[in-house]
Amino acid sequence: MRNRLGKYVSSINTLNVEERALYCNTLILAEEGAGKTNLACRIRNYVIDSNVATLYLDFSNSEEHEIEIRYKDENFNYIRFDESDEFQAEFDALVSQNKHIYMAVDPNYFSNKRDITSKLTFTLQHKGLLANYYYFFHDIENLNGFYTKFEDFLLYMLNFLNLKKYGLTFLAQPHSSFENPQLKLLFTFLYLGKCSNLEYFNTANLKKLPKNRFFYQYRTNYHTLLFNDIKSNIVQIDEYLFKE
Template sequence: MRNKIGKYDNKINALELKDRMLCLNTLILAEQGSGKTNLACKIRNFAIDSNVPTFYMDFSNSFEENIELRYKDSYFNYIQFSESEEFDKQLAELIKEKKHIYMAVSPEYFSNKKDERSKLSKTIANTDLLQNYYYFFHDIENLNGFYTKFEDFLLYMLGLMNMQKYGFTFLAQPHSIFENQNIKLLFSFLYLGRCSNLNYFNTSILKTLDKNRFYYQARTDSPTLLFNKIESNLVTVDEYIPDE
């Protein structure tokens, strides 16, 4: 199983993915060129090896020919979101067969009207997907839109918080919007369940990290009546080289 993905800065043991990652929220927040796609490939491979189907949403609405070759393995099934019966049938068939799904989608499909959920938001909240699939969200642009255009998506994310699937974050070279501490606080609660330590908010440190280096945080899984401790470390993720 491809569970060893890198190393810690100050630990001898390897950075490993474990089964609990498959049922918890994981955030990879980084700018282009920082290695987030490489890390996503590592996590996707672990899900595949664990027989968990993946649902990868590419919000840059990439055409199939423009998607990186390392995604196009034997598990790659491309579909482009549209508000049509044909799309509904294609997606339903893929879900029925528990296929790995790569869905290209434009954020324009999200609702910009208050108290109105879009078909896109309802689609990604499909019960069969939520219960059986490991989700990836990729390239959500114009993050200021969380307050307007992506209102129903934000409510969807808050719904994830109510599920209390708190887990992991990988942070590096964050988008400038995340210098807003209120936004950082929101994501800290969404993915970790409470505030993490101050390095989470130190954008100046995160921007200096080299490619494939991340500030990594994980909620411990010790049985407790209180919030579990958050462990933090700098990690280096190995470069993923697909099999020829």
């Protein structure tokens, strides 16, 4: 199983992804070119090796030829979202067969009205996905605009974790909006559980890290009356190279 991610910078210990990663949520914050895709691809490999289907949502709406070669293994099934019946039929067929899916998405398909649920959101709430798939949300470039305009997506994310069986990985750049206390609270709730310290990450420090080096944080599994501690380490992620 491809469970090795890299190593801890401060020790000789190996950094491995564990089974809890299938059910807990992962937030990857890093600048363009810092290794977000590399880390996500390694997590995806572990999920695939665990016999869990994956849905990779590329909000950059990439053409198939623009996608990195490391994703184009035997599990790569590209599809581009639109609201047509033809798309829905192709998508339903992939889900019914539990195929791994790489879906390019234009985020403008989300509704910008609170009382309207978009067809895109209905698609992401497909029962087959919620029961059988691990989700990746990748490359939402204008974070502040995304969270203020696409209320449909925000409302979806808030109840999303109560609907699905497995966890998710969310990739984003350390945009200044992450220093907004309200957004920090939202992401703390979604990805780490309630946390009293809003400074559990600092985007200015994240921007100084070299490629494939991350500030790794996770909540301990110890059972306590209060929320468990968050442990922090600097880690170096191995580069994943895939050849056709």
